[in-house]
Amino acid sequence: MSGRFTPRPPxxxxxxxxxxxxxxxxxGWVPPGVLDLGLVLTPLRRGPADxxxxxxxxxxxxxxxxxxxxxxxxxxxxxxxxxxxxxxxDGAEWLLDGLPALLGGGDEPDxxxxxxxxxxxxxxxxxxxxLTRTGLVLESLIPSILEQKVTTDEAYRAWRLLVRKYGEPxxxxxxxxxxxxxxxxxxxxxxxxxxxxxxxDKRASTIVRAVRVARRLEEAITMAPEQAxxxxxxxxxxxxxxxxxxxxxxHGAPDAVTVGDLHLPGIVGYALVGDRDTDDAAMxxxxxxxxxxxxxxxxxxxxxxxxPPRRKPKMPRVDIGLL
Numbered sequence: 476m477s478g479r480f481t482p483r484p485p486x487x488x489x490x491x492x493x494x495x496x497x498x499x500x501x502x503g504w505v506p507p508g509v510l511d512l513g514l515v516l517t518p519l520r521r522g523p524a525d526x527x528x529x530x531x532x533x534x535x536x537x538x539x540x541x542x543x544x545x546x547x548x549x550x551x552x553x554x555x556x557x558x559x560x561x562x563x564x565d566g567a568e569w570l571l572d573g574l575p576a577l578l579g580g581g582d583e584p585d586x587x588x589x590x591x592x593x594x595x596x597x598x599x600x601x602x603x604x605x606l607t608r609t610g611l612v613l614e615s616l617i618p619s620i621l622e623q624k625v626t627t628d629e630a631y632r633a634w635r636l637l638v639r640k641y642g643e644p645x646x647x648x649x650x651x652x653x654x655x656x657x658x659x660x661x662x663x664x665x666x667x668x669x670x671x672x673x674x675x676d677k678r679a680s681t682i683v684r685a686v687r688v689a690r691r692l693e694e695a696i697t698m699a700p701e702q703a704x705x706x707x708x709x710x711x712x713x714x715x716x717x718x719x720x721x722x723x724x725x726h727g728a729p730d731a732v733t734v735g736d737l738h739l740p741g742i743v744g745y746a747l748v749g750d751r752d753t754d755d756a757a758m759x760x761x762x763x764x765x766x767x768x769x770x771x772x773x774x775x776x777x778x779x780x781x782x783p784p785r786r787k788p789k790m791p792r793v794d795i796g797l798l
Contacts, residue, residue: 499550499561499647502571506578511603512536512553514778515579518607518724521618522631526638526653527645539645539654540611542566543693546654548647551578563647564654579605582727587771590764591747594772597779604778606771608727612692613685614655615724616707619717620681621674633672637664658686681712700728723770732762732769739773741783746776751783 516536520528529537535552547566551574552559558578562570575581582605589595598604609615622630638653641660645652656664662683669679685692688710695703703726704718716735722728733739734755744753747761765772 499563500567500571501559501561502574504558504560504574504578504580505556506558506575506580506605508584508605509602510553510558510578510605511601512551512558512578514601514604515607516551516577519609519615521634522627524635525631526635526642526651527614527655529649529652537649537652539649539652540566540570540609540614541655541657542569542611544569546643546646548645548649548652548654549574550647561647563649564645567646573610576608576610576727579607579727581608582606582729584771587729587765587768589775593746593779593781594775597775601775601778604771604774606727606729607724609725610696612695612703612707612721612725613658613689615721616685616692616713616717617655617661617682619720620678620685620713622720623678623681623712623717625673629673633674636672637668637674640668658689661686677712681710684712685710696725700726700731704731719770729768729771730766732759732773734759743773743776745783746779746781 512534513530513536516528516530516538519538520530527539531537533552535550537548537550539546539548541547542565545565547562547564547570549560549562549567549570558574560571560574562568570577584605587598589598618630618634621633638655641656641664642653643656645654664679666676666679669676692707692710695706698706700722703722704715707713707718707721708715714735716733719728719731719733722731723733740753740755740758741751743758743761744750750757753761759769762769762772
């Protein structure tokens with residue numbers, strides 16, 4: 476369920492303590508324009524069985540986080556032109572305070588000017604697209620590292636296994652959800668457990684190096700996206716692909732276009748000029764008219780549905796845990 480709705484006129488946000496016997500806190504928020512909860516929040520989901528994210532048939536979106544105040548769970552639902560959220564755990568207040576940013580309240584979609592008919596049509600058809608800003612770096616960085624040079628299925632499996640085994644049960648009424656491990660726990664995962672999860676030594680070592688300076692990396696949330704990327708890339712094993720994938724989510728960075736991706740250049744080239752063999756340099760040239768908004772343009776191109784037909788097998792999956 477997409478969760479798309481059109482807001483009613485703004486009203487003063489409210490926060491209330493729930494009824495006796497319920498441990499969560501609640502808050503409402505009126506978005507500044509059309510909002511599609513699914514489009515905004517789906518980039519935070521790492522696969523259909525992500526233990527930190529769930530969407531339910533009633534239109535609710537559940538998310539767990541390790542906030543600066545501790546573990547937390549938030550449930551978000553759109554009702555009658557307004558967003559209602561409930562949160563649990565030590566991080567509940569932090570999550571509720573960050574609700575507008577999480578749902579693109581600080582984003583400026585009107586600053587985007589389509590330069591191609593396909594992009595204009597995609598924007599017209601998906602007016603509820605806004606860029607999320609989580610305000611958390613490590614929770615997007617670690618799964619992005621897991622996604623380096625492997626299939627998405629392999630990366631999703633590794634994230635699922637490691638979070639379920641080394642994380643902790645999510646606070647609140649969320650059976651089956653977990654909060655990602657704290658930095659020290661990531662650093663202490665033994666080598667054979669990385670192996671069982673299908674994570675090679677290079678990616679595991681990169682994650683360990685990152686969590687050892689977790690505080691410094693989280694400080695990057697106060698920086699401009701470009702500066703934040705440079706700080707992340709100081710860590711050996713983190714390059715432009717990983718840093719862009721991170722700040723797109725942590726900072727809501729509209730210009731952080733992903734380079735070094737196996738598929739994105741061909742998708743952009745095929746959609747805009749019919750060239751499925753486009754490389755990174757040509758993709759950046761095609762996206763140059765969208766300077767300052769290249770990530771948003773790429774997302775709209777992906778949402779257009781104009782994807783080149785597959786002509787070769789997917790990258791083969793190699794489960795190193797079976798070797």
